[in-house]
Amino acid sequence: MLIREATTEDWPAVWPFFRQIVAAGETFTYPTDLGRDEARDWWLLGAPDRTVVAVDEDGAVLGTAKMNRNHMGNGSHIASASYMVDPAHAGQGVGRALAEYTVEWARAAGYRAMQFNAVVETNAAAVHLYRSLGFEVVGTLREGFRHPKLGYVGLHIMYLML
Incomplete structure (x- = not known):
């Protein structure tokens, strides 16, 4: 698996599983009827923030992550991230790879910590993954x-000191 910068050309591959995950309404606070273009604008972030995709050896998109500062101004030293894995590739380590990548990105970018603002407590896989990376529920x-x-x-x- 390769994790690389996402481009607008990746969006047609991301959109189907993005739409499926958001429409299910079980893990994100996004509107369940979020449209394709608005979703793209929310997910594909420009510098200094970042969006990446995880791809297999054939270039198929397996998942995606976006990384950004959690707040502005005097809180801009705290990073955040969000993840989506194509359900067809769940349980294959894609989410872990993306989460590890974003933690390393935050460290390299000089952030002091990472904070996730809205992890649905019933999303057991995500809570378990984040705890395994050192995040704690604050x-x-x-x-x-x-x-x-x-x-x-x-x-x-959830919070992780870097």
Whole structure:
């Protein structure tokens, strides 16, 4: 697997699984009816932020991550990231590779920490992955997320000192 800078030419490969994940409404706080162009503008970030794709040896997109500062001004020393893995490639280490990549990017860029603002507590795979990388839950907004199957569940704020 190769992780490389995403381009607008990657969007047609990212959009189908992006749409599927967002429309399911189980893991992201994005509007479930988010349109293709608006989604592209939200996901494909320009410098100094960054968006990458994980591709296989044939160049097929397996997943994607976006990295950015979490806040502006005096909080701009804290990074954040978001990840989407094509469900057809779930459980193959794509998410871990992307998460490790973003942590290293944040370190290299001089960020002091990473913070995830809204990790759905029922997204057990993501919570487990982030904890395995050293993130800790520093707070949970009870009933902060309306899960389409489970009702109101918590949103974790997860944090990693770099």
